[in-house]
Amino acid sequence: MTTLVLCVDRSNDVGHAAGLELPIVGWEAVQSLVTDVGLADPEDSSVNCLLEALRVARDLRDEREETVVAVVAGGRDSLVGADRSLSTQVDALVEEYDPDSAIVVLDSANDERVVPVIESRVRVDSVDRVVVRQAHDIESTYYLLKQFLADEELRSTVLVPLGATLLFLPILLTQFPPAVALAGLAAVLGAALLYKGLAVDEYLAEVPDRVRAALYSGRVSVVTYAVSLGLGLVGIFLGALSVSPQLGPESVVLRTMQFTYNAVPWLALAALTASAGRLLDELIGTDGVSTPYLNLPFGVVALGLVVRGFAGWFLQREAVLPDPFIFGYIVTPQQRLAAFIVVGIVVSIVGVRVAASVSGESIEDVVQ
Structure with missing residues (x-):
């Protein structure tokens, strides 16, 4: 069994550095070529490629296997001409030595492209790519950039x-x-x-189809979503107008609380409108109303009350909001906040009971 150990140099740097015609065949000839190429350009990675070919041939010879080590090269005129020249050299080696298989040794991605050319002439058992240890990071970076650009x-x-x-x-x-x-x-x-x-482009690409499907299906939520969007914009606009410029830029918390206090009712109304439209779609449908859609309007109202209560507590403590009077009594910030929280909890509990009574489930199932 004869194995052809083939060192490939597609750009013919070896032949150009040593001033020799390729192919070069034989242990002594390749060993001499290593010296010539190394003296001509010690930094050329082709030296390591030639030495690797000699090492592979030596290891195969130690295993009592007949080997032929050779160096083939292309040319520098064009890629097509280089590959044709290289294939001609491989044909000559195959015709002269009739190898059963080949081991290809190369040192770059450019050389690796001619492996199919060699495989069309002789069976390739292995491709040994040589990477110089000092240049390993550079080679890895090159391949990462190559994959990235592809x-x-x-x-x-x-x-x-x-x-x-x-x-x-x-x-x-x-x-x-x-x-x-x-x-x-x-x-x-x-x-x-x-x-x-965040795949915003994919979401926006699906919006026209969703809107078209919703319009054709006659869903009420399409209209309520548009109304809720308008109410949300109104809330943001009124919240921005309510911010007092005399507070100064250093009062960021108070300015934020002013915006929140005045915008929350409109934003809650917008969310309530959207949830009401979704609830109407469920009622019109044949599958009945699911529990989450029954809970949603009450949850929106409860959340809006709690958020507005906390914002009002901040503003009342800083005297931005006046102290309210109820039946002749002054309501403190703590009492105001407690009232909003209690009302929010009550609204939430009412929502759970309504959802349970309508859907026929127990309160424990609705909470879970």
Whole structure:
């Protein structure tokens, strides 16, 4: 059994460095070639590839296996010409030595592309890729970059925003201060990455189909969702208008509580409208109303009461809101907060009992 140990150099760096014509066959000839290539360019990884071919041939010879070690190369004119030259050399070796199999030794991804050419001439039992130890990280980085650039989705996610950022950076630097320009670009780049990372594009792509299906199915929730969106915008607008500018930028908590206190009723009404539309869809349907949809309106109202109570407690303590009077008595911030919490809990319990009575389940099942 004869094994052909084939050292492949597609770009013919070996032949160019040593000034020799390839193929080169035989232990002594390849050993001499290692010296010539090493003296010509000690940093060339082809030296390690040649030594690896000699090592493989020696190990096979120690196992009493007949081996032929050879070096084949392509050319530097073109890839097609290089591969044809290399295939011609392999054909000559196969015709002369008639090997039963071959072991291919190479040192780069470029050389690895000719393995199918060799396999079409002789059976390849193994491909031994040599990586110089000092350059291992560089080789790994190269392959990672190669896989990254081959992935179209990753390219569009990372390279397109990065390229747009680098393209607009000089323009913004000429129009705005460096801090403003860099901050704006960082925000835009971050938004683009979050847009892809959170799959917002996939969700938005499904929105037209969902809206079309909802309109064709005659769901009431389509209208109530639109109404709830308008109510939410009204709440945000009124909450922003209610913020007192005289508090100053240092009173962030009070300004936030003012916004929350005035926006929560509208936001709760928006959520209540949306949940009512979903509940009506369930009532119109033939499957009946499920317990979560019965609980949802009461939960929205209870949550809105509790949040508004805490916001009012902050504002009343800081004298932003006046102390309310009930039957001639002043209500303290603690009493006000307790009243809102109690009412919220009562509303939540009423919702659980209503859901249990309508669905025919026990209260323990509804709570679970």
